[in-house]
Amino acid sequence: MLETTLAAIRPPDAEAMTAARDLQGRLTKPAGSLGALEELSVRLAGLAGACPPPLPEPAAVAVFAGDHGVHAQRVTPWPQEVTAQMVANFLAGGAVVNAFARQAGASVTVVDVGVATPLPGDPTAAADPAAEGPSGPGTPRLIVAKVRAGTRDLTVTAALTRDEARAAVETGITVAGRLVDAGAGILLTGDMGIGNTTPAAALIAAFTGVDAAEVTGRGTGVDDETYQRKIGVVRAALRRHAPDPADPLGVLAAVGGLEHAALAGFVLGAAARRVPVLLDGVIAVSAALAAAAFAPDAVAAMVAGHRSAEPGAGVALRHLGLDPLIDLGLRLGEGTGALLALPVVTGAVRVLHEVATFDSAGVAEK
Numbered sequence: 001m002l003e004t005t006l007a008a009i010r011p012p013d014a015e016a017m018t019a020a021r022d023l024q025g026r027l028t029k030p031a032g033s034l035g036a037l038e039e040l041s042v043r044l045a046g047l048a049g050a051c052p053p054p055l056p057e058p059a060a061v062a063v064f065a066g067d068h069g070v071h072a073q074r075v076t077p078w079p080q081e082v083t084a085q086m087v088a089n090f091l092a093g094g095a096v097v098n099a100f101a102r103q104a105g106a107s108v109t110v111v112d113v114g115v116a117t118p119l120p121g122d123p124t125a126a127a128d129p130a131a132e133g134p135s136g137p138g139t140p141r142l143i144v145a146k147v148r149a150g151t152r153d154l155t156v157t158a159a160l161t162r163d164e165a166r167a168a169v170e171t172g173i174t175v176a177g178r179l180v181d182a183g184a185g186i187l188l189t190g191d192m193g194i195g196n197t198t199p200a201a202a203l204i205a206a207f208t209g210v211d212a213a214e215v216t217g218r219g220t221g222v223d224d225e226t227y228q229r230k231i232g233v234v235r236a237a238l239r240r241h242a243p244d245p246a247d248p249l250g251v252l253a254a255v256g257g258l259e260h261a262a263l264a265g266f267v268l269g270a271a272a273r274r275v276p277v278l279l280d281g282v283i284a285v286s287a288a289l290a291a292a293a294f295a296p297d298a299v300a301a302m303v304a305g306h307r308s309a310e311p312g313a314g315v316a317l318r319h320l321g322l323d324p325l326i327d328l329g330l331r332l333g334e335g336t337g338a339l340l341a342l343p344v345v346t347g348a349v350r351v352l353h354e355v356a357t358f359d360s361a362g363v364a365e366k
């Protein structure tokens with residue numbers, strides 16, 4: 001399934017992009033006055049192969065959750081159980097992602113690809129793995145697709161086998177396909193995983209070649225001693241596994257995480273269906289680097305929602321050639337930054353649908 005998805009990813013439609021650029025020049029506003037929104041509208045026209053492209057509605061956020069063997073190296077101050085507890089919080093509608101999703105009118109789908117501890121109250125009993133598509137904005141849905149109960153410690157051995165990494169990537173592709181089949185016009189990435197900024201930093205270093213110290217951040221907020229240890233852990237993992245950036249499945253297996261691999265698949269699934277995917281923070285952009293290594297044309301489907309405060313996020317976005325829409329110092333994850341950026345994306349497209357041209361409105365040109 002990964003191979004057929006990669007084969008379906010094609011370059012953007014140049015004709016639709018030219019039409020969008022031309023239309024932008026005829027709308028009743030000074031040329032260029034909508035700044036980055038203009039080029040964004042052109043990119044989305046190219047992705048859809050239509051001018052104007054469809055409004056990116058309804059929006060669906062998928063929060064991929066997993067745990068990390070590297071937690072044993074004390075790279076985060078939070079207990080591992082918080083991953084499962086936050087999944088329960090997402091399902092109860094009590095997390096920031098839920099508040100922002102309700103505001104944006106987006107559905108929330110939580111995907112357990114590798115949570116290590118049982119979910120409190122066993123919501124899996126209520127989960128319907130056969131359920132199709134997103135729920136409404138108010139009622140999050142759980143998909144249980146646990147590849148394994150957390151990764152292995154990447155300082156000791158590969159985090160995942162290639163088969164496990166592939167299974168997680170294919171879960172992400174499947175979830176993207178289901179959400180698009182159910183009508184989603186844009187997909188948003190979300191993640192939850194105590195310790196997951198450590199594999200995110202390792203992935204970014206592996207794919208960009210930038211030094212561990214420049215891509216490793218403080219995650220949920222670690223003290224100086226933990227931060228130095230975390231840089232050492234990322235550096236040791238890269239030295240031990242020497243991941244080859246031309247082999248994205250191998251990189252994800254060696255130093256990634258189950259949610260990172262699933263997110264890479266989610267991005268590929270969106271690109272194959274020619275639906276935009278709005279990237280959240282550092283975990284999402286580390287996964288996006290893997291997606292781009294699988295299929296360089298997948299970048300055409302990516303919109304960078306925001307620049308996470310994690311230093312690796314800026315490094316990854318530069319490597320992808322993406323400018324983030326907002327930069328608010330966010331470092332929460334869950335999909336929160338992507339949700340805040342959603343109205344900007346919708347606005348960029350709405351302009352092409354609704355704004356009059358100089359000709360039609362009888363407004364004189366300069």
Ligand SMILES: O=C(O)c1ccc[n+]([C@@H]2O[C@H](COP(=O)([O-])O)[C@@H](O)[C@H]2O)c1
Nearest residue numbers: 076193195197219220281282308332333
């Ligand atoms: O999205 C981001 O850029 C981001 C930056 C820092 C932390 N996080 C979230 O915090 C958790 C990982 O932090 P840590 O310190 O445990 O590695 C995980 O659940 C992420 O969703 C997310």
Ligand SMILES: Cc1cc2nc[nH]c2cc1C
Nearest residue numbers: 078082192220332333334
């Ligand atoms: C409370 C909490 C909420 C989160 N949401 C995403 N990552 C998180 C990490 C913690 C610790």
